[in-house]
Amino acid sequence: MIHVQGVSKSFGGIRAVRDVTFEVARGEVVGLLGANGAGKSTTIRMVTGFVPADSGSISINGFDTLDAALSARRQVGYLPESAPSYAEMTTRDYLDFRGRLYGMPRPARRAAIDQSLARCDLADVARRRVGQLSRGYRQRVGLAAAIMHDPPVLVLDEPTSALDPRQIRHVRTLVRDLAKDKAVLVSSHILPEVEQTCDRIVVMARGRIRLNAKPRELLAKHRASAPLVVQVKGDGEAARRAFASIEGVASVEAGASSGNWHTFTVRGTGSLEEAVGAAAVRAGLGLRELTRAAPSLERIFLELIEGEEDPGKAEGGA
Amino acid sequence: MKALWAIATREFRSFFRIPLGWVAVSLYLFLAGLIFAERILISGEPSSLRYFFGVSGFLLLPVVPAVSMRLFSEELKSGTIEPLMTSPVGDASIVLGKFLGAAMFLVAMVLPTLAYPAILMAVSDPRPDPGPIFAGYLSLALLGLVYLAVGTLASALTSNQTLAFLGTFLFLLLYTLVTSDIVGLPPWAARWAAELSLGPRLVDFAKGVIDSSHVVFLLSLASFFLLLAYVAVQTRRWR
The missing domain is CATH 3.30.70.3190 (Alpha-Beta Plaits)
Structure with missing residues (x-):
């Protein structure tokens, strides 16, 4: 569903993303993991069509993000980091606006709004202004906006960053549920987040992919050689x-x-x-x-990232 | 097209959900009403809205930048530009939708002043000539579109609303000054400046003359700045 092939991106001479290749299939939740500044958000912004790649290609459900930009964007439900939405609008109005942007006719829109409000546990704030809501609610408004047009691909940038433990569990269950018939790419810099939700993790450091593996296999592999x-x-x-x-x-x-x-x-x-x-x-x-002496996933993850901090080791493994 | 309209109506409605919109409307209507009551509704004099149109055109100079400064700057600052620009909507629709929404707001702002010609029609004898009134509103609309296009461009260039406001205001002020006779330009430049000047065209409209070349010129000028705004939004993707 998501095909990222040899993608690179520079900003003013700084190479934010270098030769990144990965895929996300239908029914799969893939966690994009890395320290802040590792190139996660840039990768996500290229996948969602917000910024174009300098080189390489990205296709979403068969649509190239440059050659068929609008069709590709239509396939994606996107929750950007910090879930921005218009503060002066009510939750319901905002979702209605999003539905109109995706060309949904009025009856379908109404049904989709009710459904996504219910799924994201937002029914009690439907008529409140988004700007008056707490951070946790705003995060879920962004999530509701991302899923309301029922896209085959979901891209969620730090979806649980502002939530309390109960809400985090709710969103995890929701993401797992949505992943049944969608391809989901979730970014995070917190390992337990990815460990519990994702079928596969892609670890980025300094703009490169350091690891692309299933958490269980990764543990087994490190366990065997421990x-x-x-x-x-x-x-x-x-x-x-x-x-x-x-x-x-x-x-x-x-x-x-x-x-x-x-x-x-x-x-x-x-x-x-x-x-x-x-x-x-x-x-x-x-x-x-x-x-x-088997290492925890956390240990493996930290080693990957810290190994990358040192430029001397950078060109070596993985 | 549907998405363009969705953006335009959202933009239009949001002006009424924030204090800025109400401040702009009430300030404009207050000043316009003052002019009408003090300078136009005078017994014993021939009725004309010419002075009202002159002052309204002048009021657009600060009002339009205040309206247009939000269009992109606010979205750039709050990050809402990201869900907007990753939705299946072309950049042209985004620029035009926002421009249209702000234009609709300006129309809504000026709409109550239709009461003035209505009052004059009712109380004035002889009745005012409808030609200059129609031409006056047309000139106001065209001028508003030009100012708004400049404001849209400025807003697309910065995430700082104050900067977008000042940039638009100062540019429009400078444009007006340079293209009028006030500054001593060398003869060759003065000839160009006169061609680009808005003043004489507005005077024609005020007389009730609708010269199609003026209409085409003002619409082209607005389109030119809108095109630049579109380019600014596009290049934002590429950097």
């Missing part, structure tokens, strides 16, 4: 030799030890838990702990 931490009671040197002789073990690193207790970090390939356990028993050691 070192084993073993704590045993007995002869430390014997234990080190026992572990090092296991097939598949690449290195054994001695950690802290207190009295008879020794901690080792065992690195290697394959699932080594059983072999390490068995080796400890054979060597007559008391086994107290055997765990994988």
